[in-house]
Amino acid sequence: MALRWYCFGGFRVESDGRELDLGAIRPRSRTLLRYLAAAAGRPVHREQIIDALWPELSEATAVNSLHVAVSTLRTFLEPGVARAQSRYIVRDGPTYRLVTGPDLDVVAFGEAFTAGRRAMAKGGPEAAYLLQSALFRYAGDLLPEDGAADWVVADRDRYRSQAADAAALLAELELDAGRPVAAARAARRALDLDDHHDAGWRLLIAAQLRSGDRAAAARTRHRYEGVLRTLGVRAA
Numbered sequence: 156m157a158l159r160w161y162c163f164g165g166f167r168v169e170s171d172g173r174e175l176d177l178g179a180i181r182p183r184s185r186t187l188l189r190y191l192a193a194a195a196g197r198p199v200h201r202e203q204i205i206d207a208l209w210p211e212l213s214e215a216t217a218v219n220s221l222h223v224a225v226s227t228l229r230t231f232l233e234p235g236v237a238r239a240q241s242r243y244i245v246r247d248g249p250t251y252r253l254v255t256g257p258d259l260d261v262v263a264f265g266e267a268f269t270a271g272r273r274a275m276a277k278g279g280p281e282a283a284y285l286l287q288s289a290l291f292r293y294a295g296d297l298l299p300e301d302g303a304a305d306w307v308v309a310d311r312d313r314y315r316s317q318a319a320d321a322a323a324l325l326a327e328l329e330l331d332a333g334r335p336v337a338a339a340r341a342a343r344r345a346l347d348l349d350d351h352h353d354a355g356w357r358l359l360i361a362a363q364l365r366s367g368d369r370a371a372a373a374r375t376r377h378r379y380e381g382v383l384r385t386l387g388v389r390a391a
Contacts, residue, residue, distance in 0.1 A: 158232065158243065160259040162192050163314070164295025168232075180231050183208065184224040189298050191244070191253035193310055195261045198250035207306040225251065261314065264292035268321050275324055283332075286325040290344065293318040319348035319355065326358040335365035351382060 159169045166189050168175045177185050186208055191199065201221065209217035229241045236242075245252050257263050271285030297311040326341035339362035345355030356379040363372035 158255070158258065160192055160253075160255050161294070162189070162259070162261050162298055163264070163293055164299070166192065166298055166300060175231075180227055181224075183220070184227045184231075186301070187221075187224045188228055188253070189301060190306060191251060192255070192259060193261070193298060193307060194253065195259060195265065196252065196255060198247060198252040201249045201251065204251065207304075260292050260294070261297070264289050264314070264318075267292065268317050271321065272324065275328065283325060283328045286321045286328070289321045290318060290325065293321075315348055319345045319352050322348065323352060323354040323358060326355070326362065330358060330362055330365065335362040338362035339366065351386065356382070 157171065158175075161167045161169070166177075166185075168177065168188075177188070180188075187204070190204065190207060201218070204221060205212075205214070205217040209220050212220060225244055225246070229236070229244050232243050233241060243254055245254055253259075255262065257266065267285050267289035271282050271289055273279075274282035274285055293314065297314050298307050301307045322341050322345035326338045326345065329335075329338035329341055339359055342355050342359035342362055345352045346359065349355070356375070360372050360375050360379065363369075363375060
């Protein structure tokens, strides 16, 4: 059974295209699964997990709760598989890791974004494709169901910022390639993600001017100047 994992725009797990019913496991176990998925394959120390998910419990009780939750998840994800043979939730001493490889959207996004930036810096022809791939993976905020939980906010903001950067870089490539309509579309994506994205505003104005739509460019410039005023910055 091959599993695919999605953290952007809402958490879900699919097996051969069929979404698993995560409602069959307890809420705290589901939260642990999301927590490990958000770590994107990195090992997470037991104390970090406990501080994030069971801060109100004594150490002994919290450790036991963690063990129960891990066992629950292993049974759910791999029925009948012995603990030592689990492919997905691996323990190494005091750390736990969710093994997903590229079948996790945050991993695929990060790899495509990094490769796209490198290709663009080198003038590689695949840069646009890689950035488009990154944006395709970014289906929305990281784990919105976890709200303002301390353990998710920083990563959520980082991924959103990276997605906005990817869109702006794609807009730049499209503009350089003489495709102003596609450039404007990518620039708007950057601004949808971050309405203070300076490059996004500048690229949208440039794309509209290149398309010959001076009225739209003037409206965009007026909005951009309004954003700058809220930041206490004077337009150049």
